[in-house]
Structures are given as structure tokens and as C-alpha cells.
Amino acid sequence: MASNQVRIIGGTEGRSALTELRELVGELVASRDLLSQLTIRDIKLRYKQAVMGFGWALLMPILVVSAGSIVRLAISSTAGHGLGLQSLAGVTIKSLPWAFFVGSVSFATASLTGNTSLVSKIYFPREVLPLSCVLAQAVDTLVGGVVVAIAVPFMGARLTWALLWIPVIALLIFMFTAASCLFLSCANLFFRDVKYLVQVLLMFGIFFTPIFYEPGMLGARAYLVMLNPIAPLVEGARLVLMNGHNLLEPLTPGTSGTDVWSPWYLGYSAAWAICGLVGGTLIFHRVQYLFAEYL
Amino acid sequence: MSEPRIVVDHLWKRFRRGERQDSLRDLVPALFRRLTPGRKEPELGANDFWAIRDVGFEVQEGEALGIIGPNGAGKSTMLKLLNRILRPTSGTIRLHGKVSALIEVAAGFHPDLTGRENIFLQGAIIGMRRAEIARKLDSIIDFAGVERFIDTPVKRYSTGMSARLGFAVAAHLDPDILLIDEVLSVGDMAFQEKCIARMKQFKASGVSIIFVSHNMQAVSDLCDHALSLRSTVQHYGSAQDVIQSYVTAMGSEGGTLGHPDVNIGPVVLRNAEGRDVTTATSGERLQLEVTYTARRDLTGVHFGLLLHRTTDGLLVYDANFTDKELGIRQWRSGEPVTIRFDLTATVTRGQYHFDTHVAETGTGVLLARRNPAMLLRVDELRTWAGIANLAVTASARTTERVASAVRV
Numbered sequence: 001m002a003s004n005q006v007r008i009i010g011g012t013e014g015r016s017a018l019t020e021l022r023e024l025v026g027e028l029v030a031s032r033d034l035l036s037q038l039t040i041r042d043i044k045l046r047y048k049q050a051v052m053g054f055g056w057a058l059l060m061p062i063l064v065v066s067a068g069s070i071v072r073l074a075i076s077s078t079a080g081h082g083l084g085l086q087s088l089a090g091v092t093i094k095s096l097p098w099a100f101f102v103g104s105v106s107f108a109t110a111s112l113t114g115n116t117s118l119v120s121k122i123y124f125p126r127e128v129l130p131l132s133c134v135l136a137q138a139v140d141t142l143v144g145g146v147v148v149a150i151a152v153p154f155m156g157a158r159l160t161w162a163l164l165w166i167p168v169i170a171l172l173i174f175m176f177t178a179a180s181c182l183f184l185s186c187a188n189l190f191f192r193d194v195k196y197l198v199q200v201l202l203m204f205g206i207f208f209t210p211i212f213y214e215p216g217m218l219g220a221r222a223y224l225v226m227l228n229p230i231a232p233l234v235e236g237a238r239l240v241l242m243n244g245h246n247l248l249e250p251l252t253p254g255t256s257g258t259d260v261w262s263p264w265y266l267g268y269s270a271a272w273a274i275c276g277l278v279g280g281t282l283i284f285h286r287v288q289y290l291f292a293e294y295l
Numbered sequence: 296m297s298e299p300r301i302v303v304d305h306l307w308k309r310f311r312r313g314e315r316q317d318s319l320r321d322l323v324p325a326l327f328r329r330l331t332p333g334r335k336e337p338e339l340g341a342n343d344f345w346a347i348r349d350v351g352f353e354v355q356e357g358e359a360l361g362i363i364g365p366n367g368a369g370k371s372t373m374l375k376l377l378n379r380i381l382r383p384t385s386g387t388i389r390l391h392g393k394v395s396a397l398i399e400v401a402a403g404f405h406p407d408l409t410g411r412e413n414i415f416l417q418g419a420i421i422g423m424r425r426a427e428i429a430r431k432l433d434s435i436i437d438f439a440g441v442e443r444f445i446d447t448p449v450k451r452y453s454t455g456m457s458a459r460l461g462f463a464v465a466a467h468l469d470p471d472i473l474l475i476d477e478v479l480s481v482g483d484m485a486f487q488e489k490c491i492a493r494m495k496q497f498k499a500s501g502v503s504i505i506f507v508s509h510n511m512q513a514v515s516d517l518c519d520h521a522l523s524l525r526s527t528v529q530h531y532g533s534a535q536d537v538i539q540s541y542v543t544a545m546g547s548e549g550g551t552l553g554h555p556d557v558n559i560g561p562v563v564l565r566n567a568e569g570r571d572v573t574t575a576t577s578g579e580r581l582q583l584e585v586t587y588t589a590r591r592d593l594t595g596v597h598f599g600l601l602l603h604r605t606t607d608g609l610l611v612y613d614a615n616f617t618d619k620e621l622g623i624r625q626w627r628s629g630e631p632v633t634i635r636f637d638l639t640a641t642v643t644r645g646q647y648h649f650d651t652h653v654a655e656t657g658t659g660v661l662l663a664r665r666n667p668a669m670l671l672r673v674d675e676l677r678t679w680a681g682i683a684n685l686a687v688t689a690s691a692r693t694t695e696r697v698a699s700a701v702r703v
Contacts, residue, residue: 006389009382009387009388009389009390010306010385010386031419031422033423033424033425034419034422037416037425038416038419041408041412041416117402118403120380121380121399121402122396122402122420122421123379123380123394124421124422289380289382290382292375292381293310293381
């Protein structure tokens with residue numbers, strides 16, 4: 001099969017984005033073994049010489065939950081009622097996707113600049129470098145997910161048909177994270193200070209994402225925090241698990257406590273995830289010929 | 296003949312000299328500068344240069360092309376263009392079949408992973424399937440000769456060991472086109488020979504090879520054709536001819552003095568029949584005639600004759616002949632002296648060149664030098680490698696039984 005393959009380098013300007021996307025998907029499928037090898041490498045390295053082993057996978061969510069508990073305690077004391085198990089469960093559920101996003105983005109941002117010798121010497125689809133970071137982080141998140149899945153039923157989570165939304169939300173979070181990682185990894189290659197910017201954004205990002213609090217607590221301004229594409233996804237996950245809410249139906253304050261929801265929120269996040277992934281991969285693919293020159 | 300495996304057509308590659316803006320902090324002022332009118336950059340800006348200028352060549356199935364040239368001539372850039380790491384500024388490359396590269400064979404290794412784990416990782420990076428690696432695993436480990444350390448992290452390997460392991464993985468590729476860049480500089484002699492043997496095997500099985508090297512001997516061993524590069528194609532043709540002209544060009548740059556006191560030339564090389572030659576068979580009698588013309592009155596000088604092996608620069612012969620022993624008493628300004636060196640080409644197959652100079656005997660001050668003065672290619676079929684032709688003849692004394700067995 002290989003001998004019939006003809007590859008032309010150069011003179012390829014003016015191809016449509018669709019042709020490029022098709023070529024890119026083909027390349028990625030062809031390099032699935034490489035993607036899995038790099039993911040295995042990342043996971044092995046993370047656990048090989050680490051005393052904590054798989055405890056690493058839980059460290060970040062546990063920290064988020066602990067911090068969240070303190071914040072919730074403060075809020076509930078001010079409001080004058082006790083700290084409910086329900087609100088702790090909410091923080092626990094949301095800590096997982098957040099830890100996944102933060103972990104993926106912080107590893108992936110340096111994935112191209114950290115593999116200089118590979119990128120400047122050997123040809124392979126460069127997308128696999130940031131994507132393997134996301135996949136390795138996804139494995140961590142799965143481990144954490146098992147623990148959360150065992151814990152939340154005791155904290156008031158309900159087994160309903162609405163749980164079918166969880167795979168959809170997981171997929172959208174994965175897509176949005178992959179898109180961010182592709183974009184930031186190549187941005188960091190061209191502008192080396194991007195990684196510092198990312199650090200700062202991730203540090204304060206938790207305040208712009210409803211992890212420690214629910215958007216409903218913002219009252220009429222709830223939509224503001226929902227502008228963050230991750231916000232509807234984490235909030236959706238909580239509503240599905242804790243309230244058994246069908247995400248196609250809106251929620252207004254009053255009907256069910258302070259919770260707010262609109263199906264448009266989900267559509268908004270989905271648009272970000274899909275457009276981001278298509279755009280991110282296209283940008284990445286178009287500029288990857290410049291990687292070796294700029295490294 | 297079928298269509299060539301590699302067709303490079305009018306290839307250009309532009310690079311930028313100096314610092315790029317590689318932080319956002321620098322980008323903002325740079326964007327402002329670009330927005331101000333009348334400051335647009337021309338096609339080739341003051342800071343741009345052509346690393347590759349209008350290069351074209353073809354490589355057939357089972358053919359090896361050597362790319363030679365001084366440092367910074369664009370050899371590695373050429374390989375990166377072929378390997379899709381860089382994109383040409385203009386021009387095209389057509390590649391038929393699967394391309395693999397023997398460049399930085401251990402680049403994908405991670406020090407904390409074991410040899411075995413790294414084989415799978417590096418194999419995947421250079422484009423092998425997992426199943427394929429698993430099938431070839433034993434053979435790879437055997438080729439690298441690291442059986443005892445295969446489950447040891449690579450960080451405990453010596454440099455040579457990890458290079459051997461890297462090459463072993465690459466040697467088990469199954470490409471149609473193979474790009475090779477100076478991989479031979481690692482590993483000991485035995486391993487280098489193993490590498491060369493493997494490359495020849497690749498070539499024999501129909502793989503098209505592009506080989507970038509400073510080792511002229513290796514290029515002339517492996518390659519049919521060669522291309523001497525210096526941003527543009529300087530010479531392109533049979534490996535022997537290109538290496539010859541490359542070395543000649545190198546020599547004319549560094550091998551002559553600015554204001555010599557003696558003019559050297561013409562130089563003539565003849566065989567026993569008196570014909571002008573540049574090629575001889577090993578052991579053949581040759582006559583080298585060099586004419587030296589003094590530019591001032593000279594006494595107490597000697598004439599040096601040297602022979603270098605062109606492909607690797609090895610000095611094969613170096614001798615001086617004084618004016619006294621040649622019977623030159625009064626060498627006046629403007630007077631030509633022709634010296635005939637009778638010699639036997641007792642060297643093995645290869646590419647050589649003569650180098651001659653005139654120097655003051657007492658002080659050793661160099662008065663003139665010409666290198667290369669004359670090129671000599673020696674053809675011979677018996678020897679495989681080496682320098683000197685020992686004029687060996689072999690004969691055997693056997694019993695009748697052994698002799699008859701040999702005949703069978």
C-alpha cells in the first residue's frame with residue numbers, strides 16, 4: 001500500500017479547510033499507536049518514581065474539594081444556615097472536570113517546547129504531543145471518577161435517566177480541553193511567555209468558574225459566569241447528578257431553590273467545544289510547518 | 296525506467312537571520328511597527344537569506360544520493376524539507392512511498408523508561424505499528440546488543456548504547472525512501488560497519504536513500520550519485536566526480552598562498568604509455584610533471600610532494616626534494632623548472648589528490664603551494680578497504696582431498 005502513496009510537499013496553498021481537516025484526521029488515525037505510546041509514557045512517568053502512585057490522580061480533586069468546603073462553610077455561616085452535604089457533593093462533582101482541565105492545559109502548554117529534539121528533528125503529526133497530555137490526564141480523571149462515583153450516592157446524588165447527559169458533558173469537556181491544549185501549545189511555541197499567562201489564568205480561573213459556588217448564588221447575574229464555556233458543563237453535571245435534571249428544560253430561581261439553567265447554556269458550551277476543536281486543530285495544522293523554525 | 300521515487304523541483308527555502316520576536320511582550324511593539332505605513336517587508340528582507348536556492352534533483356528506486364557541502368550549506372535544511380519538518384518557500388518535492396529518517400535516532404528516548412519501553416516509544420515516533428515492533432522486538436534487541444540491559448532505564452545506558460538501541464529500532468523500518476544524516480558519528484568502529492552494512496542492505500532491497508555526510512569515504516562507498524550543495528547546487532552527478540570537484544573547490548580556497556614567490560603549473564599526470572590520465576589501476580607506474588616558475592632569485596629551496604586520500608583527507612605520502620639533489624644551482628627570477636616525479640600507485644582503490652609546494656630549506660618558510668595539484672582515481676578490484684597496495688598474491692598448499700573438495 002505504501003508504495004502507491006504519493007506525497008507532494010510545497011505548492012499546497014489555497015486548499016480548502018475541509019481537505020485539510022480530512023488529511024489531518026487521516027494522519028491522526030494513522031498515528032493512533034504513537035498517540036497511545038505517548039499517553040502510556042506520560043502515565044508511566046507520572047507514576048513510576050512517585051511515592052504516591054495513583055494518589056496523584058486524587059490529590060488535585062481532594063484539594064479542590066477541601067478548598068471548596070471552606071468557601072462553602074464561609075458562605076453558609078454568613079447566610080445563617082448549616083453546611084449541607086448537598087453543597088459538598090456539588091463541589092466534589094465539579095472538582096473532577098476542573099482538575100482535568102487544569103491538569104491537561106498546564107501539561108499540554110509546554111508539550112511542544114518540552115520536546116524540542118522530537119519536534120525539530122523527526123516528522124510525526126505534532127498534534128499527538130498535546131493530545132497525549134489530555135489523554136494521560138483523562139486516565140487520571142477516570143481514577144478520580146471512580147472514587148467520586150462511589151462517594152456521591154452517599155451525599156445525595158440520584159440515579160435517574162438524566163445521568164445519560166453525563167457522557168455528553170464529558171465529551172464536550174474533553175473536546176473543549178483538547179481545543180484549548182492544541183491552541184495553547186502552539187501559542188507557547190511562538191510566544192514563550194504564554195505559559196506564564198496560562199499559569200495566572202488557571203490560578204484565578206477557579207473564581208470565574210462555578211466550582212466553589214453555584215451560578216444561582218449570583219442571582220440575576222448568573223449568566224455572567226456562564227459566559228465561561230466550562231461553567232455550563234460543570235454546572236450541568238451537578239444538576240444532572242444531584243437534581244436528576246434534564247438539561248433540555250430550563251430552570252428559573254424559585255421553581256427549584258436558587259438553581260438556574262437554560263438549554264442555551266449547553267448549546268453555547270457545545271458551540272465553543274466544536275468550533276474550538278475544529279479551529280484549534282486547523283490553526284495547529286497550518287502552523288506546524290513553522291515549529292522547527294521557531295523552536 | 297519508472298518514475299523517480301524522489302523528485303525535487305526548483306526548491307527554495309528562506310530563513311531569517313537574527314532574533315525573532317518570541318514573546319508576547321515583543322509582539323505588541325512589533326505589530327505597531329507593522330501597522331505604520333510604508334514599512335512593508337520586501338520579498339527578501341535585509342535579515343532574510345536563502346538557505347536553499349533553486350535546488351532540483353531526482354532519486355530512482357534503489358539509488359543512493361549523497362549530499363555534501365561545507366557547514367551551513369543547507370544540507371540539514373534539505374533533509375528537513377524532505378522530511379516535512381520544514382515547508383519550502385517555493386518549489387515542490389514529490390515523494391513516492393513511505394519516508395523514514397535516520398536522524399537523531401535516539402531523540403524520542405525518555406531516560407526514565409527502560410530499553411524495552413523506549414523501543415516501543417521510539418518505534419511509534421518513527422512511524423512503526425505496535426504489532427510490527429512487537430514482532431521485531433527480539434531482532435531489534437539483538438541488533439543493538441543490549442540484551443542484558445533491556446529492562447534497565449535508558450538513563451543508565453552509555454551514550455553509545457542508547458545510540459545503538461536507537462539505530463537498531465530505525466534499522467528495522469520498512470521504508471521506500473530513507474533519509475540519513477550523520478548517524479555514523481556515534482558508536483564504535485564495529486557498530487559503524489554494521490550501520491553501513493545495513494544501509495547497503497536497504498539500498499539493495501530497492502530503498503531510495505539520501506545520505507548527508509562529511510565523510511567522503513562513506514558517501515563514495517554508499518552513493519551512486521552525489522550533489523554538492525552550497526545553498527545552490529554546485530555539482531550534481533556521479534559520486535566520484537562530485538566528491539572530486541568538491542575537494543578541488545575546497546582546496547582552491549585554502550590551499551594556495553596569497554602572494555607566492557613561485558608560480559606552480561602546469562601539472563601533468565601521465566601513465567607508462569605517455570598518455571594524460573586521471574585514473575590509474577593500483578600498482579601502475581605514473582609520471583607526474585610539475586613546472587615551477589620563480590618570481591625572484593631563489594637558492595636553498597625544496598620541493599614537496601604529498602598525496603592525500605580525497606574522501607577522508609588522509610595523508611598518504613609526504614616527501615621533500617631539495618634543489619641540490621635535483622641539480623638546481625641558480626634559480627633566477629622568471630625561470631621555469633619542470634620536475635618529473637616517477638612513482639608507483641601502490642595505493643588501494645579510492646580517490647586521491649596530489650599536493651605540492653616549494654619552501655625555503657633552512658627556515659621552512661612556504662613560498663608557494665598548490666593543493667590539489669592533480670587528482671588521481673585508483674581503480675582496483677581485489678581490495679575492499681585499506682590504504683596501501685601490498686602487491687599480495689595468494690596461493691594454497693593442500694592435500695589432493697582438500698583441493699578436490701574446494702572444487703565442489
